[in-house]
Amino acid sequence: MRRLREWADEEGWNPGESDGQAFLAADPHGFLVGRLNGEAVASISAVRYGADFGFIGFYIVRPELRGQGYGLQVWKAGMAHLEGRNVALDGVVERQADYRKSGFRRAWNHVRYEGVPHGAEPVGDVALVDARAIPFDRLAAYDRRFFPTARDAFLASWVSLSDRTALAAVRDGELQGFGVLRPAAGASRIGPLYAASEDVALSLMAALAGAVPGLPIAIDVPDANKASVALVERLGLQATFEAARMYTGPVPNVDLSGIYATTSLELG
Template sequence: MPKFEITVASADDIARMGDWADAEGWNPGRTDGHAFFATDPHGFLIGRLDGEPVACISVVRYGTDSGFLGFYITRPPLRGQGYGIQLWHAGMARLAGRNVGLDGVVAQQGNYRTSGFRTAWNNIRYEGTPTAETTTPTGVTLVDARTLPFDQLAAYDRRFFPAARDSFLAPWIAAPQRRALAAMHNGELRGLAVMRACRTASRIGPLYAASPDVAAALVAELSATTPGKPVAIDVPDFNTAAVHLMEQLGLAPSFETARMYTGPAPRIDHSGLFGITSLELG
């Protein structure tokens, strides 16, 4: 019988997981692994069949009571043979006792519900080349987020995510092939956005903003970095202002996931969340 073994992923394995995610059409960032591995090096598991990697999952711990599951992939020729579910059980055991979140593709949402997850909202990926003209609101200045005190950025991010995630946020902003912008007004953060190079359309996430016009200004400034090239933003459907903004910008739906949790949906700033950060780590 073939030997199936589950081990903690190496840095090379995490790069492989990105390739597998790309094959699934998820369009991961080219340098996301810089932030992923730094967040929780033990939170990425690989299933090997006779030594060959065939399945993966990420089960990252945040704080003392939160976790996020992603990268749940079994290579297509080996699906339906029980390897994925073994990896699932190992991953969920690592997150035992925590409120676990995930962003589930449509085809898997029924299976996640069977495992105790409940839908909190849907994420709609809007994609395309922004066409609408925008202006930065009066009194708002867009600055490189990396020039701001990190504790200011971390406190702002905490408004939109169920747990502090400093070890993720720092490399997420600073990793290669990306640009991070902050919207400032009288010394206060009014928005934050990161655009990263991906396999196809560049993805913007997170996209936080105090208002649609601030979000529009952030998207326009980031998009100008790669003129004429498409961008993609995973927009929570509870924010109708964000959905309307994407339509105004000329972006169209291309992909859908559901944010699901094993426990109660965390309390976050819904009105300011225009785009989630990552399908893999939340």
């Protein structure tokens, strides 16, 4: 996993420093490497979630060996691992035509916004608490509103890693939002960020960004949620990267209006 993260950093994707530990908890058999003369030259993650969903990520070929078919070989292996499932990915702009040829269809774009947020102050009457203080079954059920299937092993690892700040927003005993901040080689990453309203999202973002005061954050926003786009732009963050969320099957029925940031472009 360390090598895959290093390759992803070289591509400018900036995964979290400890993401690999949670990724392996999701599907320890879902990370494939192609070797040439014993040397790793290509990679893909093909993570199984539940019985009928899968996610493709970390699709990388070393720059000097691109165009020689090595990527296609790991692609076929990854898709075989996910055979029979609705498969999703976040496709970079230059590869989206290829993904369409493989049966993927665009649902929306994820746009990465980065910078130091200005004017991010908690608002409203929600209480922000350590998400690890919330009974895990409640947190997992809340996550299930925004993700196509249960991912308990992944989520438990994602929130419990020691380098993370994980917060839940609670009002009158009910979960109203959830967000996680994690360190990365570049800007610290926020994801997921779920919220019942823009005010709740703002409060969570202010508290999470406050864990790294004065330093840049990066957040991957679904452009189909106009409130999320408006929020990050109002805070002065700048768009730096985009990828299309694509599926081979039907677009899952998730609460897109509550997704202010996706968890990860590598695993969904």
